[in-house]
Amino acid sequence: MKFCMITTFFGAHSFGGDAAYVDRLCQALCRRGHEVHVFHCVDSFNAVRGEHPLRQYTPTPGLHLHPLESGRGIVSPLATQATGRPLFKSKALREILDADDLDVVHFHNISLVGGPGVLGLGANRRAVRVMTAHEHWLVCPMHLLWKYDREACDKEACFRCQLAGKRPPQAWRYTDAIPRGLGHLDALVFPSRHALEEHRRRGIGRWAPLVHVPYFLPDDWSGGVEDHEPPPTERPYLAAAGRLVAMKGFQRLIPLMKYLPEVDLRLAGTGPYEPELRRLAEGLPNVRFEGLLGGDALAGLFRGARGVVVPSLFPETFGYVVLEAFATATPVIVHEGGGAIRETGAESGGGLSYRTDSELLGAMRRIVHDEDLRSELAARGFARRIGPWSESEHVHRYMDLIADCRAARGAGRRLRADEAEAGQGPAVPRAEGRRSRVV
Template identity: 45%
Template sequence: MNRPLRFCMITTFYPPYHFGGDAIFVQALANELVFRGHHVEVIHCRDAYRLLARHEPPNGYEDHPNVIVHGLESRFGWLSPMATQQTGRPLFKGKAIEQVLSRGFDVIHYHNISLVGGPQILTIGDAIKLYTPHEFWLTCPTHVLLRRNREPCTQPRCVACTLSYGRPPQWWRYSDLLPSSLRHVDRFLAPSRFSMEMHRAHGLELPLVHLPYFLPNMDSSREVASPPPGLAAGSPYFLFVGRLERLKGLQTVIPVFRNYPKAQLFIAGKGDYEGPLRALAAGADNIHFLGHLRRGELRFLYTGAVGLIVPSMCYEMSPFVVIEAFAHGTPVIVR
């Protein structure tokens, strides 16, 4: 096929309405496809971001001008993603999604669909359908297979575990909704072989193929590598990049650096667990919280770091930050 293809990406989060690496990957993929001459539209849910973040994102969209982004909003606000979480259906956004998909696409590529439409969104539209599972949402209501936010899950107790996270159980998971919806997908693109093994181990017999993440050509990046404002120079530093949540395990790393002043720890990211982490680091002059950084600032930090630290307590699919570090020749230390 010689003509440009029409792609539609469907995901809950998309920059700047996002929290982590899956949204960064979707944005990179969308922009790379447009750069190669294809037509790309993105559907995501602004209400879902506002429900979880409780504020507006810090920046606007930074995409190729030919990437068309549909940031869906409902007059019901946060009730819209909550209704999807509980029913597995795009109750308040279904018509808007159908309207976009009615434009006709060659490929519909699903990513994190948990709050933008649930399983039923897989049945909407007529195209080749691809699904990249960036987390374990297909098998785990909390997405991460971390039992009660404490240890990797080996024996599921889903209702009790979901309640321990402060979330209501998803009773649709005990119906035929998920398996019947998955039958509408042509291929599932696993970012790692481990991801394939884990999904199969949990009983999902899907047409899975291994397709690793990619990074766009850094030489053509529009953002020049530059230091974050106020960066403390000096001794060698290690780097953490990601959401500040308990499951990311940073609380096990900070005490090490409190007792090792010869190196600095730079922490790039924001999250609900930032308060306890800052309290744990209080008084340690070699531990620095940098907040949300731009792409060029992260490139600068990757290049100079002794190593990237990935201390996650949960199973990781294929952390995007690891690929970014390797692209800069930076070693990675993982749990």
């Protein structure tokens, strides 16, 4: 089959997060003999990257990259931000979206690569069209439901929030652009039940079938470190990782380390909030900044940790760091205000959750010093990674979703909820296949 992935950031021109999922899905499809084309916006990456380094990236065989560069620099993403249309990128996108041999179009983070206008672009109406909502962009101009860059959004104040966040105006949000765009989709996919319900509560379910398909990691992501005892360290340590921004909550974690002098905190990542975090860590010799890590280096850091702390303050849609910790047989400690983080990290059975700083401190002490508890949590988390969050399970669900969308089209109707199993854990077999969860 021939797939087209459309997203804003990818490969070398990315920050992780949704781009990591797109890359992993592309590689999984290529390993199974499919042809995959990825269109991503270099103009957008350059406009917002600041000092973020380019990632080293080599596409796998079968993966074809189409970096979009308009020659107009920042004007291109600004135009898309304001109008909700691809504009300077539309010609290049039409070439693939008009192709008769295209089987599947999968949209991801489209905020700056085309806005809602890209969802209906192209003459090929035979191809199945799906979109994964990696963020809350469909219901939040700031993408994250993080208000005034200081608190989770519990009441809409979008215009004032955009002004405070210095975001360019998005006039198209006051039109029918989103309903019209979503009307071209066969399914709108969410990596967590929490994100799906948040969007349904805000009315998105009126315009597209909502589907739950969790993220996954490639089978070899951790390099096999989970099969070996971690190398001994002089001192036990807790790990944390993510982009160093205020909403990730590391500023709540670092000061608590003065109450755990027998334990180190090793924090991986880079970002604009790093100077403030380093200031908070002054005088705390047990806080170490590891810089930007990926792949084997991150897996090694997590494998040697007593636990991975995920202190996100905003409602995440999944939280890849939880899955990455589970892949190394390491439990997690998650903030209950982190949206899907609680679902993936605590309700899955692989970690502890907390609400207050004192509860966080208590959870860290327990996971460091209670070996029986740590082993039990680690085993539960790893079971999720090799079961419902495995590559093979994900690809089965993904291909079944495509087949169901195609079948619904052939019958002249939309995907129905009764075509999918709604249980938890591994999907229920249907003949030789599995089902996605559709709501």
